[in-house]
Amino acid sequence: MAFLNVDQINKHFINERKEEINALSDLTFLCHDGEFLCLLGPTGCGKTTILRIISGLEQPDNGQVLVNEQGVHGINQESTLVFQQYSLFPWRNVIDNIAFGLEMRNINRTKRYARAQEFIDLVGLRGFEKAFPYELSGGMQQRAAIARALAYDKRLILMDEPFGALDERTRHRLQEELLNIWRQQRKTIIFVTHNIDEAIFLADRILIMHDRPGYVENELKIVLPRPRDRKSPDFIKLHIGIREVLEDMLNSG
């Protein structure tokens, strides 16, 4: 039984020139409990829209999202979303940002600070509890955003290119940390990226997305043992293979 079931979702937009854009067309896929799923595709192919629909921030034209075979109405109470950047509340310090989800559940300050502190330690932000977002580097801000999502404690974490704005070194380090956290916390993660390398490094399974309309073009199970070595021949072969699929797709489309 699938944990998450995205069932024949259609979504269109009207752009500024009053043209109809078919963002998602009969999009269907499953995600298993505890799985690390990557959605890979060119920028602007509706990947963000998928996450927004799963989280309940947007409604599909038709089709439905099922969690444990229950339809999602309004905001999805089983998931949370990590945005690409600048989603920390600038008027709150790090610990109050991370404890935000607990505060919304009316958990008292002592308890939520204790809980938030665990995740601050987990993402390596100890000592920055009282710092404000503007005092943090981009990488530290995304660590805090991830900690905030973890502290909210939902099975499913949706991530929309969370490392997209970071430099390569920081990105690689955060990828490793994310994998550790994922294993330790037993979360289900749906991770959107346009970076092939990132998808191979992280995913149990990669869904290669078709662009406009968006649907799953190709599905790929990554069986390489972790920690994955970017320089290993298998990794490189996968990288080349996926690149060809993407290029074919772009040329034919």
Next chain:
Amino acid sequence: MILPVIILLIWEYYAVKFNNPALLPRVEMVFDRLIHPFDNLLNTGNFVRHIFVSATRVIFGFLLAAIVGIPLGLLAGRYLLFHRLFNPIIEILRPLCPIAWIPFALAIFKTYTVTNVFGVRYSTSIFEHIQLGMLFVIFYGGFFPIFINTIHGVSSVKNSYVESALVLGATHGQLFRKIILPSSLPAILTGLKVGLGVSWMVIIAAEMMPGSDAGIGYLIMFSYELAEMDILMASMIIIGVVGTILSGIVKVAADQTSFWQAKER
């Protein structure tokens, strides 16, 4: 500090040259008035009393403007329906200077004070000096900067903050209290600062109108009629100083709550 000294020197030069205190008093005469704030002036009471009366009027009218302006601004900023409802009235009323309302307010409210409304009969009560007409124009002057800045603050709350809060389980009420309000607080405080400044200007004008019996604006008009230019100029200096102090107080509050905004990327 060089410019004020030059102005004082020019002032003193012409005061000595004219040698006519009913036209231009000497600097030391005005200064002498300022360092004796408790001296009775022209049988109307002292400076402190007049400042107190003016400040009380402004504070009451301004609080009223804030109490009405902030909630209405929050509604109009958040809900298009309210925005559409208020917008046409606001666009017509906004260019209408509050001072233009003073004669109208005098005609409608005459010299009724807060005391009359509540039927209290204390002859010493400060409320006796808060004329409804003055309250109305101060309210009017303070309302628009507060209202319009609040709308601006609410409608420019970043969507990513709202959506982050929603996916972290915020309810509608929590969204308002924990995101919309703190995020628009710097803009609201800007509105309060401007509104307080306008209120202070308007009250001086209102106090110069007939029917007024106290306040720093009244003192200016009365000392003009008696050609007591030293009192008149001392009053003007006091208006400037009090205005600076008032906006300084709001600025301190604003800086404490908006520190994050200047540094936000």
